[in-house]
Amino acid sequence: MFQEERLNAIVDYLNNNKRIDIKDICRLFEVSRDTARRDLIRMEELGLIIRTHGGGVLPKRAKEVHQYKDRLIRESDEKRDIGRHAASLVNGGDFIMMDTSTTVQFAAEDLTADPLVAVTNSIDIADVLSKKESIRTFLLGGELNPKHRFLFGQTTIDELANYTVDKLFLGACGMTEHGLSYPDVEDGVVKREMIKRAKQVIVLADHTKFGEQMFYKICGLESIDLLITDRMPERGLMEKLAEHQVELLVVTEEDNDD
Numbered sequence: 538m539f540q541e542e543r544l545n546a547i548v549d550y551l552n553n554n555k556r557i558d559i560k561d562i563c564r565l566f567e568v569s570r571d572t573a574r575r576d577l578i579r580m581e582e583l584g585l586i587i588r589t590h591g592g593g594v595l596p597k598r599a600k601e602v603h604q605y606k607d608r609l610i611r612e613s614d615e616k617r618d619i620g621r622h623a624a625s626l627v628n629g630g631d632f633i634m635m636d637t638s639t640t641v642q643f644a645a646e647d648l649t650a651d652p653l654v655a656v657t658n659s660i661d662i663a664d665v666l667s668k669k670e671s672i673r674t675f676l677l678g679g680e681l682n683p684k685h686r687f688l689f690g691q692t693t694i695d696e697l698a699n700y701t702v703d704k705l706f707l708g709a710c711g712m713t714e715h716g717l718s719y720p721d722v723e724d725g726v727v728k729r730e731m732i733k734r735a736k737q738v739i740v741l742a743d744h745t746k747f748g749e750q751m752f753y754k755i756c757g758l759e760s761i762d763l764l765i766t767d768r769m770p771e772r773g774l775m776e777k778l779a780e781h782q783v784e785l786l787v788v789t790e791e792d793n794d795d
Contacts (some may be wrong), residue, residue, distance in 0.1 A: 538566060544580055551586065551595050555748055556771075558592030594748070616766040618788045619741050620644035623706055623765055626739070627653065631703045635662050636728050637687035638708020640707035640741040648672065656700050658727055675700075682723065689723040695776040697730045705735030709742035711749035714777040716758055718751035725753040737762045758783055 538546075543566050559584050562573035565778055577593050586593035590785045594634040620643025627633060627650040637659035645655075645662045651671035657663055660676040666674040679693030707728060711718040717740065719725040732738055732774065738761050747770050765786045770774065778785060 540576065540579065542567075544583075545577060547576065547580065548585060552732055553594070555745065556589070556592060556594040558589075561592070561747050588750075615743050615788070616640045616741075617643045619743060619767060620789050621647045621767050621784065623739060624648045625740055626706040627704065629653065632656075632701075633661065633703045634700070634702045634731055636705070636707050636731055637662070637685065637724065638706075638741065639709045640743070641706045644706055644741065656702060660686050660688070667755055682721075685721065685724065686765065687724055687727070689727050693727050694730050697727070697734055702735050704737045704739055705731050707731070707738060707740050707747045709740050711752050712740070712742055712774070713748060714758070714774055715757050716754055717761070718749075718754045720751045720753070722753045725755045729755045732756055732760050739763045739765065741765050747771065747774055749752045757781075783794070 546566070547557060547562065548563070548575055559573045559577070562568065562576060563570060564687075566573075567577075576722045576723075577586065577588055580593060581588045586595060616639065620640050623641075623644040624647035627648055629650045629652060631650060633646055633656070635655060635657040637657075642659070642665060644663050645665045648666070648669060653672045654675070655672055656675045656677065657666070657667050658679065660681070661674070663674055664675040666672050677688050677693050677696050679688035679690040679696075683765055696739055709717055710720060713715075719728065731753070740761050740763070744762065744767055747766075758777055761781070761783045763786060764778065764783045765788065767788050769785075770778065
């Protein structure tokens with residue numbers, strides 16, 4: 538394989554996995570460490586990557602967050618599996634809260650606990666829950682964001698002050714060693730208030746969210762009780778999760794075969 542072909546293949550890998558290291562290049566393309574190192578140097582010269590210690594990552598680009606309904610169509614099987622596992626943690630008699638997130642919506646679709654009380658600021662999740670006779674649903678008031686289909690504003694914050702729930706199911710746009718972040722301040726402020734109202738905070742995040750830093754930070758990792766994901770995070774994030782005693786549940790292919 539010529540270097541140009543290999544560089545294109547490395548970019549494809551990065552688009553799916555966010556980062557690559559020298560040993561990955563050696564394994565995937567059966568080249569020496571020196572060749573892998575030269576590839577990374579060349580890619581940095583071309584502006585294709587930012588080199589890190591022992592590897593490289595894609596340059597940060599402006600974060601594009603598609604409309605909610607478009608995201609729902611695009612979502613992966615991994616996110617559906619994460620949602621299914623989250624739903625299995627809900628017990629009859631629980632009081633739960635669900636933020637506006639496509640992965641959380643997948644959890645809502647799979648809820649079978651009976652009876653159940655749910656609070657949400659998502660008009661789509663409220664619609665899903667309304668079809669389940671065993672669930673009493675409370676839809677928070679406020680101003681509607683028509684693109685991302687959540688309710689926000691002071692009315693939403695004021696109403697949240699009336700609730701205390703057993704579990705909060707929270708989607709994630711970005712997760713780093715510093716915590717959770719989101720592109721929309723209005724949405725982030727509501728999520729921050731939701732965290733205050735829950736006895737257990739459960740984050741649903743597939744591996745593509747790891748290492749992503751969005752505009753508005755809502756909390757540090759110390760505010761999270763459980764992370765449900767599809768792949769083990771990298772060492773740095775794993776160490777911080779352990780430091781803050783965040784329980785980790787990784788959905789595996791073996792789980793899906795059960």
